[in-house]
Amino acid sequence: MTYKIKKQREIIDRKKVFAELEAIANDPALKSFKRRTAVLNKLKSVLESGRAVIRARFEESNSGQDTVFSNSFLMDQIVRLIHDFATTFEYPLHNPTNEQRMSVVAVGGYGRGDMAPHSDVDILFLFPYKQTAHGEQVVEFILYMLWDLGLKVGHATRSVDDCLRMGKQDITIRTNLLESRFVWGDEETYHLFRTRFIEELVKGSGIEFIEKKLGERDERHTRMGDSRYVVEPNVKDGKGGLRDLHTLFWIGKYLYRVNSPMELVELKVLTRKEARGFLKAQNFLWAVRCWLHYLSDREEDRLTFDMQREIAERLGYTDHAGASGVERFMKHYYLMVKHVGNLTRIFCAALEESHQRRPLIRFPGKLFGTKEIDGFELRNDRLTVESLDVFKKDPIKILRLFLVAHQNGVGIHPETLRWVTQSLKYVDHKLQNDPDANEVFLEILTQRDSPDVALRKMNEAGVLGRFIPDFGRVVAQMQYDMYHTYTVDEHTIRAIGILNQIESGELAEDAPVATRIMGQVISRRVLYVAVLLHDIAKGRGGDHSELGAEVAEKLCPRLGLSPADTEAVAWLVKAHLWMSLTAFKRDLNDPSTIRAFADLVQSQERLRLLLCLTVADIRAVGPNVWNGWKATLLRELYYATDDMLSGGLNADSRDSRVANAQAALRDALKDWPEQDIEDFIERGYPSYWLSFDTDIHVHHAHLTHKARESGADITVDVRIDTEIDATEITVHCTDHPGLFSQIAGAMALCGANVVDAKILTLADGMALDTFFVQDTNGEAFNDSTKLERLRETLEKVISGQIRPSQEIERRQTKDNKHRTAVFKVEPNVIIDNKASRTHTVIEITARDRLGLLYDITRALRDLSMQIASARISTFGERAVDVFYVKDVFGLKIDSRTKFVQVKETLTQAIRND
Structure with missing residues (x-):
């Protein structure tokens, strides 16, 4: 691509610099080594000042295009200066033979002329025949100069025949040669190579080249995560990134011998609008990549969280209502890479029309002749239409295209998708309010077999956001945190x-309850619409659940839902977080929790719908978010609420439930002496019997009996439960103030994350504290070496042999450099006396960090608070810890003064600055 650099001599004046190099060469006082040093210092100065000019221009304009081409221009001049100095002063040849001619050729990104600030310099030293001794000297001089300038140089020395032979064997080498560009030296040698390259390698091999490059692209996408919507995308190699644009450039250059997308317009391969879209996306991605290089001061192509915020500010993205500047920047980024995907599809469609030998994009199925299916043509196992006018005359066919393709298990021809994109203006208010069109859409949404596949194709083509404008507002909408992996539309x-x-039973093993009750759901259509709309109002500011319910109330009638179904969808959207918040943040053994949740849900059908929506929502957040522990909590909440809604839980009083639990224990310990059983039962207060199931009661009975028999002061018991992805740690020792804090400190030192805790004191004054812990991946803490270290550390910390505070503080200083430190989480402490009849509930939100639980529990100890239970949750960088507490007298916190003191003390403890 030819690009005119503005005010080139401000970057570098090659003739002036060479005159200065000539003066150095002719200085009799400078011998060989000193002369080379003087030349190198001059070139370093010139390179540094040229780069400074380019960066200053970039910081002022944010033009990625100007920057990458200016960097290539600067490098051209540096290479030319070194070459000319070598051939004029170091190894002069006045009448070189044919064999001694040499061409310096740029390849790779340097060959394309689009060098980012810290890109490699890829050079081919090209000879008409084999390399000569003189050529070797010149090449060595150039390379050592470039290396001494601090440049990363990729290089090869080859003859024309070598290039053609190797290019024929290796597609990567052929691609490098394809994008080669003459820089300096003998131009005739380069033109000889270029002519032979086209005639001997390129002609007649277009289909083979395209298939290999598209195959490489698919492999790269798989390696990089196969999604455009990863939270820290790779600007160069990620899906929709610069490498995808390079692939289109290579294919266009290989088939049509073009050097610019605009040349494809003249050939009617792309429209002018599509070519401009290519250049716009390329310039944006170049700008982002240049900032990555400048801010990292190295070749860095991953758009990490810290860089996202920094680059958003540099590119001028400011905070708006409902979306921060960094979220607006990333939305623009995702829209751009989505556009690159559209360009890829369009380009491949055009290529296929020009090269009918076989499809370039393959879909499952056999090759058929043309036939008609539901008003569409089926050609080569792909749906198509006669022309663009089909969608203009009957816009509902835009929607039906996706339905028919999905129902028949066939693809959509790329050219047809191109026409769909060009026909989006016909998806207007009239079509949006057409009952038949809405019926088609609902049929797509509620397909029994993978409706997400059809919906994703509609979204990629821009149809989904046009037909549901509220959905269009969340397309490419990201959330700047470490919890949500995908954009809102992809999620x-x-x-x-x-x-x-x-619904199909595929997740019966991971989500057995949801799978079973899905078959009992009466309002299937309500559930699918609610999932579609549950995050529809994100990015608007305010409570997205409340705002989303308002959207549902307006949209559902348009979709053809009855007033009753509309009300149900709106309720589900409003309530879609209630179940997870209750399960993960409240004590499920507290009847007040279940009663409050049942009052919110009101019916068993709503409970079934809400569980299915909650499971789908959490599992779709990202990899490793769903685990057995969360499944267990949701299952417990579902069954307890279902029991209460059916009248079961209310039927049993607190006393009768305690008696039933004790009777179950007696039945399970029939082989024990009766007195031993009664001794254990007498040690447990009523709250103990209501906090665990029979299996754990039996386990505790054995554990305490063994501890008494052995006379052990401290007993640490470990049980790994892979089904719930958590390890149960039980500590039995003499109770004392700050015990929870000590245990939390030991856990932090050993890398065990506490997710749940039950803190109990038996009637004999012994603590029986149960913790459920996970590793950093959200799985059971089950490494035998780590478990043994944890057991030893717990015993030493509880006995006072180790004080964890100093080591934790040392590690916290180091932890401030962790990725979570990028995010600002405003510390928040909520004190609630209504959530539980017997305890004050304290909910604490803070940035997650090493030792956070230790700091909180230490503060609660200093406040003389008794912790009865705790529920610990982490959402990316955000920790939400909930404690059920009483004061030193065993009462709720009811003093206004105490409220203020607790809040201030805990807020100070969780500050992360």
């Missing part, structure tokens, strides 16, 4: 797919 489509997997 929503994945959630619909997961709901469908639950």
Whole structure:
């Protein structure tokens, strides 16, 4: 691509610099080594000042295009200066033979002329025949100069025949040669190579080249995560990134011998609008990549969280209502890479029309002749239409295209998808309010077999956001945190797919309750629409659940839902977080928790719908978010609430439930002496019997009996439960103030994350504290070496042999450099006396960090608070820890003064600055 650099001599004046190099060469006082040093210092100065000019221009304009081409221009001049100095002063040849001619050729990104600030300099030293001794000297001089300038140089020395032979064997080498560019030296040698390259390698091999490059692209996408919507995308190699644009450039250059997308317009391969879209996306991605290089001061192509915020500010993205500047920047980024995907599809469609030998994009199935299916043509196992006018005359066919393709298990021809994109203006207010069109859409949404596949194709083509404008507002909408892996639109489509997997039974092992009750759901259509709309109002500011319910109330009638179904969808959207918040943040053994949740849900049908929506929502957040522990909590909440809604839980009083638990223990310990059983039962207060099931009661009975028999002061018991992805740690020792804090400190030192805790004191004054812990991946803490270290550390910390505070503080200083430190989480302490009849509930939100639980529990100890239970949750960088507490007298906190003191003390403890 030819690009005119503005005010080139401000970057580097090659003739002036060479005159200065000539003066150095002719200085009799400078011998060989000193002369080379003087030349090198001059070139370093010139390179540094040229780079400074380019960066200053970039910081002022944010033009990625100007920057990458200016960097290539600067490098051209440096290479030319070194070459000319070598051939004029170091190894002069006045009448070189044919064999001694040499061409310096740029390849790779340097060959394309688009060098980012810290890109490699890839050079081919090209000879008409084999390399000569003189050529070797010149090449060595150039390379050592470039290396001494601190440049990363990729290089090869080859003859024309070598290039053609190796290019024929290796597609990567052929691609490098394809994008080669003459820099300096003997131009005739380069033109000889270029002519032979086209004639001997390129002609007649277009289909083979395209298939290999598209295959490389698919492998790269798989390696990089196969999604455009990863939270820390790779600007160069990620899906929709610069490498995808390079692939289109290579294919266009290989087939059409073009050097610019605009040349493809003249050949009618792309429209002018599409070519401009290519250049716009390329310039944006170049700008982002240049900032990555400048801010990292190295070749860095991953758009990490810290860089996202920094680059958003540099590119001028400011905070708006409902979206921060960094979220607006990333939305623009995702829209751009989505556009690159559209360009890829369009380009491949055009290529296929020009090269009918075989399809370039393959879909499952056999090759058929043309036939008609539901008003569409089926050609080569792909749906198509006669022309663009089909969609203009009957816009509902835009929607029906995706339905028919999905129902028949066939693809959509790329050219047809191109026409769909060009026909989006016909998806207007009239079509949006057409009952038949809405019926088609609902049929797509509620397909029994993978509706997410069809919806994703609609979203990629821009149809989904046009037909549901509220959905269009969340397309490419990201959330700047470490919890949400995908953009809102991608998360929503994945959630619909997961709901469908639950319904089909595919997730019966991971989500058995949701799978079973999905078959009992009466309002199937309500559930699918609710999943579609559950995050529809994100990015608007305010409570997205409340705002989303308002959207549902307006949209559902348009979709053809009855008033009753509309009300149900709106309620589900409003309530879609209630179940997870209750399960993960409240004590499920407290009847007040279940009663409050049952009052919110009100019916068993709503409970079934809410569980299915909650499971789909959480599983669609990202990899490793769903685990057995969360499944267990949701299952417990579901069964307890279902029991209460059916009248079961209310039927049993607190005393009768305690008696039933004790009777179950007696039945399970029939082989024990009766007195031993009664001794254990007498040690447990009523709250103990209501906090665990029979299995744990039996386990505790054996544990305490063994401890008494052995006379052990401290007993640490470990049970790994892979089904719930958690390890149960039980500590039995003499109770004393600050015990929870000590245990939390030991856990922090050993890398065990506490997710749940039950703190109990028996009637004999012994503590029986149960903790459920996980590793950093959200799985059971089950490494035998780490478990043994944890056991030893717990015993030493509880006995006072180790004081964890100093080591934790040392590690916290180091931890401030962790990725979570990028995010600002405003510390928050909520004190609630209504959530539980017997305890004050304290909910604490803070940035997650090493020793956070230790700091909180130490503060609660200093406040003389008794902790009865705790529920610990982490959402990316955000920790939400909930404690059920009483004061030193065993009462709720009811003093206004105490409220203020508790809040201030805990807020100070969780500050992360």
